[in-house]
Amino acid sequence: MSSSAPASRRNSAISNKSTSTTTPDKPTPTHLDLRTLRYVSPPDDNLCCPICHSPFLDPIQTRCRHTFCSDCIAEALKNSETCPIDRKPITDEGLSPAPILIANMVNDLVVYCPNAENGCTETVPRHLVEGHVRETCGWVQVECGVGGCKEMVRRNETSMECLHRLVKCEFCLEEVRRMDLDIHYDTCAGISTDCPHCLTDYKRSDWKSHVQSCPEASIPCSSSVYGCPTILPRREMARHESTCSFVHLTPVFRRHESQISELALENRMLRRRLDLLYPRATQPESNTNSEEPQGPSVLDEQTYHILSEQEHLRTDLDRLSESMVALEMKHTMHFINENMRVKEEMVAMRTAINGVRMQMHWLLNMRAQAPFQPMMPMMGMGVMQQQAQVVAQGGTTTQGGETVQRRHSEHQNVKL
Amino acid sequence: MSLPKRILKETERLRNEKDTGIKATIHGDNLRYFDVEINGPEGSPYEGGVFELELFLPEDYPMSPPKVRFLTKIYHPNIDRLGRICLDILKNNWSPALQIRTVLLSIQALLGAPNPDDPLANDVAQKWKEDENAAKATARQWTKEYAKKVSDQKEEA
Numbered sequence: 067m068s069s070s071a072p073a074s075r076r077n078s079a080i081s082n083k084s085t086s087t088t089t090p091d092k093p094t095p096t097h098l099d100l101r102t103l104r105y106v107s108p109p110d111d112n113l114c115c116p117i118c119h120s121p122f123l124d125p126i127q128t129r130c131r132h133t134f135c136s137d138c139i140a141e142a143l144k145n146s147e148t149c150p151i152d153r154k155p156i157t158d159e160g161l162s163p164a165p166i167l168i169a170n171m172v173n174d175l176v177v178y179c180p181n182a183e184n185g186c187t188e189t190v191p192r193h194l195v196e197g198h199v200r201e202t203c204g205w206v207q208v209e210c211g212v213g214g215c216k217e218m219v220r221r222n223e224t225s226m227e228c229l230h231r232l233v234k235c236e237f238c239l240e241e242v243r244r245m246d247l248d249i250h251y252d253t254c255a256g257i258s259t260d261c262p263h264c265l266t267d268y269k270r271s272d273w274k275s276h277v278q279s280c281p282e283a284s285i286p287c288s289s290s291v292y293g294c295p296t297i298l299p300r301r302e303m304a305r306h307e308s309t310c311s312f313v314h315l316t317p318v319f320r321r322h323e324s325q326i327s328e329l330a331l332e333n334r335m336l337r338r339r340l341d342l343l344y345p346r347a348t349q350p351e352s353n354t355n356s357e358e359p360q361g362p363s364v365l366d367e368q369t370y371h372i373l374s375e376q377e378h379l380r381t382d383l384d385r386l387s388e389s390m391v392a393l394e395m396k397h398t399m400h401f402i403n404e405n406m407r408v409k410e411e412m413v414a415m416r417t418a419i420n421g422v423r424m425q426m427h428w429l430l431n432m433r434a435q436a437p438f439q440p441m442m443p444m445m446g447m448g449v450m451q452q453q454a455q456v457v458a459q460g461g462t463t464t465q466g467g468e469t470v471q472r473r474h475s476e477h478q479n480v481k482l
Numbered sequence: 483m484s485l486p487k488r489i490l491k492e493t494e495r496l497r498n499e500k501d502t503g504i505k506a507t508i509h510g511d512n513l514r515y516f517d518v519e520i521n522g523p524e525g526s527p528y529e530g531g532v533f534e535l536e537l538f539l540p541e542d543y544p545m546s547p548p549k550v551r552f553l554t555k556i557y558h559p560n561i562d563r564l565g566r567i568c569l570d571i572l573k574n575n576w577s578p579a580l581q582i583r584t585v586l587l588s589i590q591a592l593l594g595a596p597n598p599d600d601p602l603a604n605d606v607a608q609k610w611k612e613d614e615n616a617a618k619a620t621a622r623q624w625t626k627e628y629a630k631k632v633s634d635q636k637e638e639a
């Protein structure tokens with residue numbers, strides 16, 4: 067909005083010539099800067115102003131028969147009272163409207179609606195675009211009007227019903243604006259959803275616990291770890307498990323499992339002891355190797371004692387590391403559960419933020435209608451010039467001598 | 483700040499500019515500031531060199547001329563030690579019908595036809611008038627020393 071300020075000011079200054087009213091910087095809802103229009107097909111160079119390079123707006127002819135936009139030539143004459151093309155002297159009196167043929171040709175150029183980026187797909191001849199925006203364009207913000215409501219809505223969204231009044235959500239009894247109701251339904255805690263498995267409705271708040279126990283959800287047989295391939299809906303699982311031979315054998319499997327692991331541990335222990343008693347030269351173990359040269363016969367008793375002690379420690383270590391692994395597993399599970407909970411919370415937050423964003427958007431739209439301030443572009447300009455001056459100063463300081471400084475003042479126009 | 487459509491159009495046209503030995507690209511995200519490269523014209527002491535310039539479009543462009551300055555050191559009677567250029571269209575003779583492209587072509591032409599009678603660098607102009615051949619030799623040497631080579635530029639591309 068503020069970015070088009072300089073151009074629009076110039077525009078209104080010119081158009082005010084005819085109406086002789088002075089209301090600069092006061093954009094009406096139908097205010098439109100014709101300079102920002104986009105043309106459907108690239109305009110012919112002969113119809114483009116040599117100054118702004120866009121199709122003529124309100125074309126003016128000079129006495130030397132060159133054509134410019136009325137704004138452009140007026141601006142150019144402020145700097146130099148010559149024709150920008152051939153530099154022949156001209157004054158305001160030397161200007162006359164261009165032939166009506168040229169005016170008609172540029173007025174008939176087809177342009178996109180200025181609201182194209184908001185969604186309007188209309189293309190109209192340029193001289194009709196103001197009417198389109200004022201009267202028919204569906205993407206223009208207009209007052210809601212229902213029951214004196216002053217809120218702004220897109221013209222194609224106006225209806226007999228005011229979308230801004232507060233209504234009560236029939237599911238959770240919260241108060242929501244009519245236009246936000248659809249979004250609210252997405253997150254409303256009172257509303258019900260279909261369970262994907264059993265297709266019955268559940269309140270969103272109850273839904274999670276239901277999914278954990280839904281009779282229609284497919285689950286694997288509890289003995290799937292022992293090899294049962296069956297996957298059935300939960301309600302049928304009990305029947306299957308009462309007949310499943312894997313389930314019947316599960317206690318046996320369990321017992322065998324623990325026995326096997328005990329035996330494996332014992333076996334490992336025995337093997338180590340065996341290795342100590344009959345050290346194998348081909349398979350060296352650091353401890354036995356270091357003992358060997360001392361003569362096992364002398365230190366036999368002592369060595370045996372130390373080695374058995376070591377064996378005990380090793381067994382302890384094994385046990386400890388096993389419980390470590392179990393602990394770690396438990397922690398991982400805990401983390402995963404926690405994570406899921408946080409994720410769910412984030413989704414809820416995000417939807418809430420979206421709701422706020424909608425309202426923000428709407429508020430901004432409303433503010434956009436308020437009178438705009440020309441401050442921003444001016445500030446930006448100041449920074450530019452400052453930059454340019456800094457460059458120039460940096461340049462002069464690196465140079466000395468009177469002659470140079472004199473030249474500097476002579477050629478100030480060129481300095482950067 | 484609004485950027486007039488004209489500047490966008492000129493930028494677009496400059497991007498497609500080829501075979502004239504001038505090149506202007508937007509510097510960073512400031513759409514009014516350009517990095518310029520001009521090839522020394524053939525048959526001049528500046529032939530074979532690529533000269534870097536900076537170009538800035540003031541707020542009221544095209545009503546006032548762009549500000550242009552040589553960044554590459556150059557030995558020329560109309561260009562001073564700071565790279566400032568003495569060219570009428572950049573000052574009093576500016577016309578809003580001129581464009582970045584025409585300005586750069588004029589600067590290129592100025593390299594081909596120095597004008598020591600309207601000097602900006604007095605000492606250079608003096609040399610130019612006294613002994614044109616020696617001055618041109620210096621210009622040629624400076625070109626070799628300070629300007630990028632045309633071939634380097636092609637490699638970059």
Ligand SMILES: [Zn+2]
Binds near residue numbers: 153
């Ligand atoms: Zn003329």
Ligand SMILES: [Zn+2]
Binds near residue numbers: 117118120
């Ligand atoms: Zn124009």
Ligand SMILES: [Zn+2]
Binds near residue numbers: 179205
């Ligand atoms: Zn429209």
Ligand SMILES: [Zn+2]
Binds near residue numbers: 211212215217230
């Ligand atoms: Zn309303």
Ligand SMILES: [Zn+2]
Binds near residue numbers: 236237239240256
């Ligand atoms: Zn609700």
Ligand SMILES: [Zn+2]
Binds near residue numbers: 262
């Ligand atoms: Zn269910």
Ligand SMILES: [Zn+2]
Binds near residue numbers: 296311
């Ligand atoms: Zn089973």
